[in-house]
Amino acid sequence: AQSVTQLDSQVPVFEEAPVELRCNYSSSVSVYLFWYVQYPNQGLQLLLKYLSGSTLVESINGFEAEFNKSQTSFHLRKPSVHISDTAEYFCAVSRGSGSARQLTFGSGTQLTVLP
Amino acid sequence: ETGVTQSPTHLIKTRGQQVTLRCSSQSGHNTVSWYQQALGQGPQFIFQYYREEENGRGNFPPRFSGLQFPNYSSELNVNALELDDSALYLCASRTEGGNTIYFGEGSWLTVV
Numbered sequence: 001a002q003s004v005t006q007l008d009s010q011v012p013v014f015e016e017a018p019v020e021l022r023c024n025y026s027s028s029v030s031v032y033l034f035w036y037v038q039y040p041n042q043g044l045q046l047l048l049k050y051l052s053g054s055t056l057v058e059s060i061n062g063f064e065a066e067f068n069k070s071q072t073s074f075h076l077r078k079p080s081v082h083i084s085d086t087a088e089y090f091c092a093v094s095r096g097s098g099s100a101r102q103l104t105f106g107s108g109t110q111l112t113v114l115p
Numbered sequence: 116e117t118g119v120t121q122s123p124t125h126l127i128k129t130r131g132q133q134v135t136l137r138c139s140s141q142s143g144h145n146t147v148s149w150y151q152q153a154l155g156q157g158p159q160f161i162f163q164y165y166r167e168e169e170n171g172r173g174n175f176p177p178r179f180s181g182l183q184f185p186n187y188s189s190e191l192n193v194n195a196l197e198l199d200d201s202a203l204y205l206c207a208s209r210t211e212g213g214n215t216i217y218f219g220e221g222s223w224l225t226v227v
Contacts, residue, residue, distance in 0.1 A: 004157075032214060043205055043220040044158070045117070051214055090157050094216075102148055102171055103207075103216060105157035 002027040002093050006106035013081055014114050021076040021109045023091030031093045033074040034103065035065055038088040047089070050074065061085075086113045118144075119219035121206050127225045133194045136222045138206030140187040145211050147189045149181060152203040152221070164189060165211075193224075201226045 007022040025031065032051050036044040048059040055067040065076045074091060088110050092103040118141035128134050140147055146165045150158035160173035164183035178194040187208075193200055203221045 034216075036218070043117075043119075043121075044207075044218040046215060046217070049215060092157075102160040102163055102173070103150075103158070104160070107157045108155075 002031065002095070002104045004091050004093050004104055004106035006091055006109050008109050009107065010110045010112070012112045012114060015083055016080045018079050019077065019081050019085075019111065021089050021091075021111065023074045023076065023106060025072050025074065025091070025093045027072075027093060027095075029095055031095065033065075033067060034092040034094070035059075035063070035074075035076050036090045036092060036105075038090065038108075040087075044090065047076075081111070081113045083113050083115065085111060087111060117217035117219065119206055119208050119217050121204075121219040121222050123222060124220065125223045125225075127227060128196050130196055130198060130226055132196050133192065134196060134224060136191045136193075136204050136206075136224070138189045138191070138208075138219060140189070140206075140208035141217075142187060143210050144187055144208035144213075144217075146213070147183055147187075147206060147208045148216070149189075149191045150205040150207060150218075151175070151200075152205060153199075154202070158205055161191070196226045198226050200224065 005024045013019045034049045035047040050067045058064045091106040095101045120139045148163040149161040152158040163171035167183045180192045183189040205221045206219045207216045
């Protein structure tokens with residue numbers, strides 16, 4: 001069985017400041033890791049994913065996440081946030097063999113960027 | 116744009132009624148799954164269909180059922196609605212062997 005813990009339910013940060021959203025997982029098998037973003041009243045959009053290879057993965061809008069196997073973490077970071085980054089962020093894990101199976105999600109972190 | 120469309124976007128039902136939610140996936144996405152997202156929580160896996168057969172189920176009772184059709188569309192049916200069924204229901208799809216799951220915008224269900 002897999003589980004995901006997002007340590008912070010809410011993270012307020014000022015515009016242009018750096019941010020880190022924390023995610024830890026537990027699994028007895030290898031995993032795929034994902035970050036999804038959900039804007040108000042919308043569905044989930046894939047932000048970035050780790051499948052294999054380089055442990056540092058990046059998104060097109062400046063976010064990055066690093067897979068740390070020894071600490072079972074997949075924290076999301078951005079060096080300078082914008083107002084438009086305000087959203088709910090979900091970390092998710094699936095079994096990492098063959099094609100992705102069902103996702104197990106964390107409870108989410110609400111990122112609020114303040115002017 | 117994920118290529119996954121859901122309908123209706125919002126609906127209100129009365130306790131004890133039945134509801135059908137619909138999803139249309141991209142061509143070639145022959146694996147579809149459904150998730151329930153209660154207010155303030157992360158999505159919870161309901162079940163998955165592959166080639167029109169259920170091949171995975173989360174911790175949901177049998178009154179949650181589904182169908183998948185050859186044209187990459189699918190349905191989620193919920194019988195005997197309860198107040199706690201009020202949630203956002205998300206459809207997600209992927210290709211066979213794919214390792215990325217794409218979500219639709221969701222259907223908001225309110226049970227009163």
